[in-house]
Amino acid sequence: xxxxxxxxxxxxxxxxxxxxxxxxxxxxxxxxxxxxxxxxxxxxxxxxxxxxxxxxxxxxxxxxxxxxxxxxxxxxxxxxxxxxxxxxxxxxxxxxxxxxxxxxxxxxxxxxxxxxxxxxxxxxxxxxxxxxxxxxxxxxxxxxxxxxxxxxxxxxxxxxxxxxxxxxxxxxxxxxxxxxxxxxxxxxxxxxxxxxxxxxxxxxxxxxxxxxxxxxxxxxxxxxxxxxxxxxxxxxxxxxxxxxxxxxxxxxxxxxxxxxxxxxxxxxxxxxxxxxxxxxxxxxxxxxxxxxxxxxxxxxxxxxxxxxxxxxxxxxxxxxxxxxxxxxxxxxxxxx
Amino acid sequence: xxxxxxxxxxxxxxxxxxxxxxxxxxxxxxxxxxxxxxxxxxxxxxxxxxxxxxxxxxxxxxxxxxxxxxxxxxxxxxxxxxxxxxxxxxxxxxxxxxxxxxxxxxxxxxxxxxxxxxxxxxxxxxxxxxxxxxxxxxxxxxxxxxxxxxxxxxxxxxxxxxxxxxxxxxxxxxxxxxxxxxxxxxxxxxxxxxxxxxxxxxxxxxxxxxxxxxxxxxxxxxxxxxxxxxxxxxxxxxxxxxxxxxxxxxxxxxxxxxxxxxxxxxxxxxxxxxxxxxxxxxxxxxxxxxxxxxxxxxxxxxxxxxxxxxxxxxxxxxxxxxxxxxxxxxxxxxxxxxxxxxxxxxxxxxxxxxxxxxxxxxxxxxxxxxxxxxxxxxxxxxxxxxxxxxxxxx
Numbered sequence: 001x002x003x004x005x006x007x008x009x010x011x012x013x014x015x016x017x018x019x020x021x022x023x024x025x026x027x028x029x030x031x032x033x034x035x036x037x038x039x040x041x042x043x044x045x046x047x048x049x050x051x052x053x054x055x056x057x058x059x060x061x062x063x064x065x066x067x068x069x070x071x072x073x074x075x076x077x078x079x080x081x082x083x084x085x086x087x088x089x090x091x092x093x094x095x096x097x098x099x100x101x102x103x104x105x106x107x108x109x110x111x112x113x114x115x116x117x118x119x120x121x122x123x124x125x126x127x128x129x130x131x132x133x134x135x136x137x138x139x140x141x142x143x144x145x146x147x148x149x150x151x152x153x154x155x156x157x158x159x160x161x162x163x164x165x166x167x168x169x170x171x172x173x174x175x176x177x178x179x180x181x182x183x184x185x186x187x188x189x190x191x192x193x194x195x196x197x198x199x200x201x202x203x204x205x206x207x208x209x210x211x212x213x214x215x216x217x218x219x220x221x222x223x224x225x226x227x228x229x230x231x232x233x234x235x236x237x238x239x240x241x242x243x244x245x246x247x248x249x250x251x252x253x254x255x256x257x258x259x260x261x262x263x264x265x266x267x268x269x270x271x272x273x274x275x276x277x278x279x280x281x282x283x284x285x286x287x288x289x290x291x292x293x294x295x296x297x298x299x300x301x302x303x304x305x306x307x308x309x310x311x312x313x314x315x316x317x318x319x320x321x322x323x324x325x326x327x328x329x330x331x332x333x334x335x336x
Numbered sequence: 337x338x339x340x341x342x343x344x345x346x347x348x349x350x351x352x353x354x355x356x357x358x359x360x361x362x363x364x365x366x367x368x369x370x371x372x373x374x375x376x377x378x379x380x381x382x383x384x385x386x387x388x389x390x391x392x393x394x395x396x397x398x399x400x401x402x403x404x405x406x407x408x409x410x411x412x413x414x415x416x417x418x419x420x421x422x423x424x425x426x427x428x429x430x431x432x433x434x435x436x437x438x439x440x441x442x443x444x445x446x447x448x449x450x451x452x453x454x455x456x457x458x459x460x461x462x463x464x465x466x467x468x469x470x471x472x473x474x475x476x477x478x479x480x481x482x483x484x485x486x487x488x489x490x491x492x493x494x495x496x497x498x499x500x501x502x503x504x505x506x507x508x509x510x511x512x513x514x515x516x517x518x519x520x521x522x523x524x525x526x527x528x529x530x531x532x533x534x535x536x537x538x539x540x541x542x543x544x545x546x547x548x549x550x551x552x553x554x555x556x557x558x559x560x561x562x563x564x565x566x567x568x569x570x571x572x573x574x575x576x577x578x579x580x581x582x583x584x585x586x587x588x589x590x591x592x593x594x595x596x597x598x599x600x601x602x603x604x605x606x607x608x609x610x611x612x613x614x615x616x617x618x619x620x621x622x623x624x625x626x627x628x629x630x631x632x633x634x635x636x637x638x639x640x641x642x643x644x645x646x647x648x649x650x651x652x653x654x655x656x657x658x659x660x661x662x663x664x665x666x667x668x669x670x671x672x673x674x675x676x677x678x679x680x681x682x683x684x685x686x687x688x689x690x691x692x693x694x695x696x697x698x699x700x701x702x703x704x705x706x707x708x709x710x711x712x713x714x715x716x717x718x719x720x721x722x723x724x725x726x727x728x729x730x
Contacts, residue, residue, distance in 0.1 A: 013543070278544075
């Protein structure tokens, strides 16, 4: 019984939130890794691209809600998501035409493109705040819980409750579907293969007749879709606030680099590594250990390695360690 | 002859301006920031007192009074000091009703009010640290120190038979001051605080903080935070994960936001905020309804009283000069004298003009103690069927 209690407490505070957070980071890191692999620069505007896509979805959701449209137990935002993706695609393609295209033609160095992407980041940052404001926005509706803590307790008779939020379940399911679709696209379709060829060797790809502008366009479309989905899932699960997306940039980059920049599989693994490190290192283990250990050994202190304020420090530390000892990341991506 | 006419015209003009002089008061509150949902009612409360005094025509030989607003951002000391400087130097205010939050109030006092010699009466800064601050007699507050609130909280918990609580506070002067004074009072009364942890405002996700609090355990979670900020996030996280379902809300959390955002999910939770019983609040409630704002909003009565005290002290001193009237604030607020309820400011002005004594009771049952802070009356509330209800007064 104590073992079960410990397991439930662990799932409730570490495993389930970690899974959801990891999926969100993985989707974000996939976008970063795609840009790095194919367009060959670190896209600092990615966090704000997520905010932009999520913002369009939020506005669309409000409009649908005002019309009385709903998906029953599911959040209406899922219905608004395609619109968010479409507008975000338009935004990124326009940005590419207006900004990145110019530097690509000049064969600018990656470091210049990084700085350019920072400029884009600030502009997007401003646009999002200008349209929707800097504050918290609520757009979640539908059933809040798949399993609520109180129901779980009465159902099982355990001391610990287990809560699974609808948004957590949706996050994980959506992430699986999106990742599967992405891998199918990259490995099985002609367009996907041409993207990989372009990423592996640009000159050879050009020689074999691959149209670079088409590859670039496809990349931005996929990145926009990934960013919007990640942004909306994060907003649904936590809260939509423009500044938090900017803060997400660090864990997302950490995830992409830990997995190996340019490697889609690495981005996913990196997302979960970062998420679980953040959660486990800042979790207070007192409760779980209290159930597992005999009474006499039960800890008095909180058994918390780092205060929760240092969450971002964890991803930063992991990032540094990986860059020092294995710059190509876990999955042999490109060295930074 | 021409010169004489000119001189008399000038004299008449000067006399005229002296008569129609408009005394300005600054209302320095957090119109933006983590307590922005409280400030409109507070400002309306202060403006009501100002309007009553101004309309009575009895203030300092018929002077009028008007209000100028300034924003503090509640947690932004830089903005608060800049706003206060603007109020004092360019608008020329003779007294300030504010600031709103403790940290920012201390900053304004040190950097703007004391250097310029302007009286500040805060309706809502409750940090214990402000009791001992060196203020040259310029600082008062119509809200009680949190040292008192900590004790009240300990009393409420022991009356409810709760012995173990976890505490989380917003990481600033207000949160830390309240959490520490509560912990001291509660432990003295024999209770146990399993964890006293800070949270930062403005984060998207508080599940990690809630995890630590849940791990520490406790029957009730005390949330010494801001209702429009991290406090809400913490409650959300705690409800979502089932870590806590009963909460204790100190003054920064008691707001309609609780009803609209959580409703019945927090039934059985309780808390307290400064508020008085008796004739004062009832009278003030009537006046507030008439004026079109929510008179039960936290600190709205205190704001009314802060404005009234400044104006009555000016009347007692016969001058709007801070150096003259700062010593009169305690006199008009406390006995002896005729008791003054909200809406009776005109009567009070008359008594003071004739050299009599008043004991201002006002909307929050004002009784200034120590260095000039309210003795403190609290309304104990409980959430029932998704609504904030009154349990009693302490």
